[in-house]
Amino acid sequence: MGNPQAGWYPDPSGDVTKLRYWDGLQWTDNFTDAAVQTAPGYAQPTYPQPGYGQPGYAQTYGAENSSDATLRLVAFILNVVSTVSVGWAIIPLAWMIPICVRSWNIYKGTRPNTTAFGVVDLIFGNLIAGILLLVSKKEA
Numbered sequence: 001m002g003n004p005q006a007g008w009y010p011d012p013s014g015d016v017t018k019l020r021y022w023d024g025l026q027w028t029d030n031f032t033d034a035a036v037q038t039a040p041g042y043a044q045p046t047y048p049q050p051g052y053g054q055p056g057y058a059q060t061y062g063a064e065n066s067s068d069a070t071l072r073l074v075a076f077i078l079n080v081v082s083t084v085s086v087g088w089a090i091i092p093l094a095w096m097i098p099i100c101v102r103s104w105n106i107y108k109g110t111r112p113n114t115t116a117f118g119v120v121d122l123i124f125g126n127l128i129a130g131i132l133l134l135v136s137k138k139e140a
Helices: 065-084 093-108 115-124 127-134
Strands: 007-010 018-022 025-031
Touching: 065 093, 065 115, 065 127, 093 115, 093 127, 115 127
Parallel strands: none
Antiparallel strands: 007 018, 018 025
């Protein structure tokens, strides 16, 4: 996705009373007051927002192909099965539940798949799930 043209855009911090200048690559420190709605039926124009990686935008992670997504989904399912199977021993739930939550976030693409988490899952979660995460593509 290309960067939008240089110009004045709504402040990405959410302040609707200000416009901030986008120089084509990054936000500058230049602000101005936003236009005030003066006539009934007047709609404030919408401006393109700078894309991925700019302030105010959540970064997403995820598998680029379906085989990575499948590996991550299977890893999540195995983590849940392991958590349920050791649920009778209360202490392991202290780390098994966060491992399940993190593996779900990796599958959904809201957290990066890292080698460190794959090793943690391998040791403390589920052996097969950890191996699947280690085989799957890493984002960080």
